[in-house]
Amino acid sequence: MKRTFILTCLAVALQLTCFGQLRIPHVLSDNMVLQRNANANIWGWGYASTEVAIIASWLSDTVKTKVDAGGRWLAQVPTTQAGGPYELEILSAGSKITLHNILLGDVWLCSGQSNMEWGGNQQLQEILDELPHAKDSQIRLLQVSRTAADYPQDDITNSWQALSAESLKPFSGIGYFIAKRLRAELDVPIGIINASWGGTPAEVWTPAYIIENDPELRRLGAMQGDAPYRPKDAGVLWNSMIRPLTPFVLSGFYWYQGESNVGTWVGYDKLMRAMVTSWRMAWNAELPFYFVQIAPFAYGNELPLAALLREQQEMTAKTLPRTGMVVVSDLVDNIKDIHPKQKLEVANRLAAIALNEYYGVGKDKDYRSPLYKGHRTQGKSITISFEYLENGLQVKGDHITDLYIAGKDRVFHEAKALIKGNELIVSSPEVNDPVAVRFGFTETAMPNLFNKNGLPVAPFRTDDWSF
Missing domain, CATH: 2.60.40.10 (Immunoglobulins)
Known part of the structure; x- marks a missing residue:
């Protein structure tokens, strides 16, 4: 005994x-x-x-x-x-x-769903081409493993890796190309953390109490269906893949997500504002948050729900401080593939916002895509003005595509437009008293209107009509 x-x-x-x-x-x-x-x-x-x-x-x-x-x-x-x-x-x-x-250098956290996650393991050719040259000792990668948790966690299972073909292949293509661009422009070490999971809705990346205590967000979150390839419950990836990182000091965030919230588009701006604010509170800093507007894809919805979600994303970009949105409507080679292959250009556009706004070293004034600012009706035409546009517009083709105008009858007709400086004058011989313009406002539109820097104009509508 x-x-x-x-x-x-x-x-x-x-x-x-x-x-x-x-x-x-x-x-x-x-x-x-x-x-x-x-x-x-x-x-x-x-x-x-x-x-x-x-x-x-x-x-x-x-x-x-x-x-x-x-x-x-x-x-x-x-x-x-x-x-x-x-x-x-x-x-x-x-x-x-x-x-x-x-x-000692700069650290950025990349997160979202599959378009942020994809790299060499998904046979992304741009990354496969990089593997033989992945030798920059000043770039470091931290790949956070996919794991969900019902309760907040204090640790992850992954550690930092020096850049190599082996560490790069499973890593985020966008994350790596951001690091490569920042390294080239800043000449400082860059650390990139990738915490992404394909198919996930934004709710799983948001602390659960935020979703549960808001009736609208709770109702919309409950609409997420079960799927064998990803979790859907609020907060479970925040708990395990983001929260353990929160004491680690960062420069900011990059985000590419939204495809899995198309069906609940109506609350997406509110959800993103809540999520970004919660992340900033956790890091105790108003860190920059740069994100990608979802790309054209044939969702097959009766209504243009993807266009409505893009509109919500633009609302976030316009109203939430220290955010920036890149438009990728020109980077899709197949509208039936939800994973556009051109990640290098997406990364360069994301990096350009940071270089100009966070670092203050950019040289080009039109480093953001133009966003709809306002309109005025003049006789038989409507003049559109834009934010983030100083050097004018250009059309890649004979005429502007995916541009429509309607009168009080709310029937939209294909429109023509005249570029005048930084404004667009829209009209149609079929509409004598115009009241509304829509540009690229479908799920699959890939319009051909750009700024002089080659960035696409973001899709927009001047009306708030329900379809």
Whole structure:
């Protein structure tokens, strides 16, 4: 009996020892990029009330903190200008963790569904062509594994990888090409985190309490059907793939999602505003959020639901601070394939917004697609004005396609247009008293109106009629 009691005590002591040992999350690993010129959070777990000392090879001073009563600790470690490689030592209660090959640079998080996720594993040719040349030691990748959780998690199972053909192949094509463009323009190390899952609605990336406490978002979220290839419950990917990253200091976010919310388009702007705000609150910073408007695709809906979702996305871009939207209506080679193959150009357009607005190093004024701003009726024509347009419009073809005009009868007729500076004058001989214009406002439209920089004009409508 006495021997059994002693063995039990030893087993409990061993368990407590293992539980209290110095640990850090997987996002803090060899090969990571820490945000330059910032206070980087370094955190983990250890024995309650013990001291933790952090020695960074780019600093002359040691940073110290204490493990709290719950066994957690966090310290802010100042980072300097871009550079490396460096080492980081963490010491506490006789234990030491050493992290190697660390760079100081900029870190961006990419998320969304399959168009953000796709890369070499999906035989994306642009990435397959890159594999033999994937040798830039200043680009680091963190691929977050697909996993869902009903409750908030503290850790992921993945660690940072130096760029190589092996690490790039399963990674986001868009994420990699963003990193490559930023590296070329900024000449600083770039870290990209990819936390994406094909087919997922935005609700799964949003904390569950936000969806559950809003009747409209809860009702729309409940409309998501079951599917064997992805989760649908609110918050389950926020819990497991985003929340564990939130102490890690970032530059900002990139997002490509929306296809799985076409059927619930009516609440998409509200959902995105809630999701982006929750992410910013979790990081305690109004980080930039740049995203892709969904591409043309033959959804087969009776009403143009995809066009209505694009309209919601544009609303978010216009009204939520520090956001930016790229339009990809010209980058589709097959409207029956929901995965357009041109990811390099999508990434360049996303990177261009960051270069101009976050970094302030861009040179081209028209780095965003023109968005509908307003209109005025003049006799038999309607004049359209645009935001994000300074150097004028151009048509790639003989006439503007997917452009329609209607009178009070709400019957739309194919229209012609005259470009006058930064405005578009729209008319039709069949409409004497025009009241509304629609441009590219279908699920599959690929119009041919661009700014002088070659970026497509975003689809729009001047009316708010129900179809």
